[in-house]
Amino acid sequence: MDYSLQEFGSQLDRMRSLGWQLVSLEQALAGNLSGDKNIAITIDDGHRTVYDAVVKVLLPREVPAELFVFPHALGRSLHYLKVGSLKQLMLKGMGVGAHGYYHLLMTPKAWARNPKSVMQEALRPADALLQMTGKSPTLFAYPYGIAAPEAEASVQAAGYLWGFLADGRLRSVDLTDPKLNHFAVPRTIVYRTGLKALFTYLKSAP
Numbered sequence: 001m002d003y004s005l006q007e008f009g010s011q012l013d014r015m016r017s018l019g020w021q022l023v024s025l026e027q028a029l030a031g032n033l034s035g036d037k038n039i040a041i042t043i044d045d046g047h048r049t050v051y052d053a054v055v056k057v058l059l060p061r062e063v064p065a066e067l068f069v070f071p072h073a074l075g076r077s078l079h080y081l082k083v084g085s086l087k088q089l090m091l092k093g094m095g096v097g098a099h100g101y102y103h104l105l106m107t108p109k110a111w112a113r114n115p116k117s118v119m120q121e122a123l124r125p126a127d128a129l130l131q132m133t134g135k136s137p138t139l140f141a142y143p144y145g146i147a148a149p150e151a152e153a154s155v156q157a158a159g160y161l162w163g164f165l166a167d168g169r170l171r172s173v174d175l176t177d178p179k180l181n182h183f184a185v186p187r188t189i190v191y192r193t194g195l196k197a198l199f200t201y202l203k204s205a206p
């Protein structure tokens with residue numbers, strides 16, 4: 001939502017020209033990577049503009065992405081992807097993960113206020129996505145990128161294999177690190193305001 005299609009495309013091209021490989025998140029999680037300069041693109045929320053971003057920007061460049069969606073919005077709101085569009089994107093090779101059910105907070109405060117709601121955010125998307133897409137998700141991205149420890153435990157108990165946080169910090173993640181908490185894997189959100197810092201980082205990182 002923050003970039004035009006042209007801007008998004010040129011960002012990806014720039015990453016590649018700096019020597020970074022654009023890999024799928026599933027490939028990265030399987031440890032099926034070469035070298036240290038790998039980026040996995042993830043796109044949260046399933047906004048309707050994701051369809052064109054995939055078809056017009058990612059596919060022509062053969063860049064995979066993981067789409068984290070919350071079932072309550074799919075097909076219900078004009079702002080979000082229709083179920084049929086999401087299925088088409090899966091057929092074109094995009095991964096689909098869960099991003100809560102209603103996109104409610106799963107933070108420590110949310111847990112203290114209403115633990116049942118946090119547990120439902122973890123529990124409900126898998127069945128809904130299975131019914132919508134025919135595939136059960138194994139990856140979970142916490143809405144708003146923040147998770148209480150109990151939320152991490154709920155996501156693990158719901159059968160997911162990995163849970164992803166998100167914030168504005170630039171850092172590399174070693175997914176094979178035995179100390180890495182698989183239910184609190186950091187991701188970097190790239191807003192327009194953070195672009196300059198991102199490319200400075202990508203130029204200097206090993």
Ligand SMILES: [Zn+2]
Nearest residue numbers: 044045143144
């Ligand atoms: Zn979100």
